Amino acid sequence: MSFQTVFDYASQISISKRKKIAQTISRSGSVKATSAGGQFYEFNVSMPDGMRWSEMRGLIERIESVDRINTDVIQINKTGAEYINRYQGDVVDPTNILLEYEEGPTFSIISQNLGSGFYFRAGDYLQLNTGTVYNVIEDVPSFQSSFNVHRPVKEANGTYELIAVGSDVSFEVICVEMPTWTIFGYDQVRWSGSFVFVEVV
Numbered sequence: 386m387s388f389q390t391v392f393d394y395a396s397q398i399s400i401s402k403r404k405k406i407a408q409t410i411s412r413s414g415s416v417k418a419t420s421a422g423g424q425f426y427e428f429n430v431s432m433p434d435g436m437r438w439s440e441m442r443g444l445i446e447r448i449e450s451v452d453r454i455n456t457d458v459i460q461i462n463k464t465g466a467e468y469i470n471r472y473q474g475d476v477v478d479p480t481n482i483l484l485e486y487e488e489g490p491t492f493s494i495i496s497q498n499l500g501s502g503f504y505f506r507a508g509d510y511l512q513l514n515t516g517t518v519y520n521v522i523e524d525v526p527s528f529q530s531s532f533n534v535h536r537p538v539k540e541a542n543g544t545y546e547l548i549a550v551g552s553d554v555s556f557e558v559i560c561v562e563m564p565t566w567t568i569f570g571y572d573q574v575r576w577s578g579s580f581v582f583v584e585v586v
Contacts (some may be wrong), residue, residue: 388457388558391430391580398427398461398469399429402520402535405465411446424536426518426556426584428459434575444513447572453560456585463512470510471549474525479550481494487542491535491551495544499527511551515540517586518556539586556580 402425404560408418451457472479476499483496494504503524505511509527511534512518519534550553562581566574 387444387451388445388560388580388582391432391448391461392428392459392461393463394432394436395430396433397429397431397579398452401427401429403438404536415419425586426558428556428558428580430580430582431578432564432576432580435573438572438574441566441574443450448563451562452561456557458555458557458558459582460552460555467552470508470522470552470554472505473506473509474550475499475527479504480547482547484547485543486538486540488543490535490537491531492534492538492545493531494525501527503527504529504561505532509552510551511547512554513540514546518584555579556582559585 404424408416410416434531476482478496481497482504484492485495486492497504504527505521505525507522509521510518511521511550517539518537519536522533522535525532559582560580562579564576564578564580566576568574
């Protein structure tokens with residue numbers, strides 16, 4: 386997993402999951418917007434400059450072998466970075482929760498009884514047994530049986546298991562922008578910009 390190391394060494398990570406939209410502005414100044422389709426995770430990842438070339442050259446070789454034509458699986462789960470996407474709810478093992486999907490961006494909870502607290506909190510990452518990752522957009526207290534996610538559900542109607550939540554979720558990504566590297570000073574490497582990865586769906 387070459388791209389995983391990029392995430393593990395990252396000095397900055399930006400995560401975007403916004404809708405792709407097209408906007409027009411009329412001569413009168415009114416703005417119209419429409420969805421251009423697709424709502425995927427996009428990761429903009431910066432590597433720190435100044436790392437030792439002698440230690441990075443093997444990693445760089447592996448990164449360049451994957452290049453921008455092959456996919457790789459990544460997680461944001463390096464020790465010390467759990468705050469980025471850790472599970473915030475109160476269920477001891479949230480992978481025991483079964484979800485039912487019927488329509489729109491809404492799931493129903495069908496298998497877990499929680500006396501108090503929250504099933505999920507806004508921002509939690511959920512991964513279904515199909516591999517798709519969604520973000521919860523609202524707190525889901527114990528008395529609530531359904532909740533919305535950040536994008537339309539692509540799966541067919543049915544019941545789904547959670548295989549991962551929080552920092553355990555994984556994304557299949559492809560690199561769409563890869564910076565060049567330069568050796569400088571003595572045994573140091575710097576990057577011309579950021580890596581940009583897009584979720585493969």
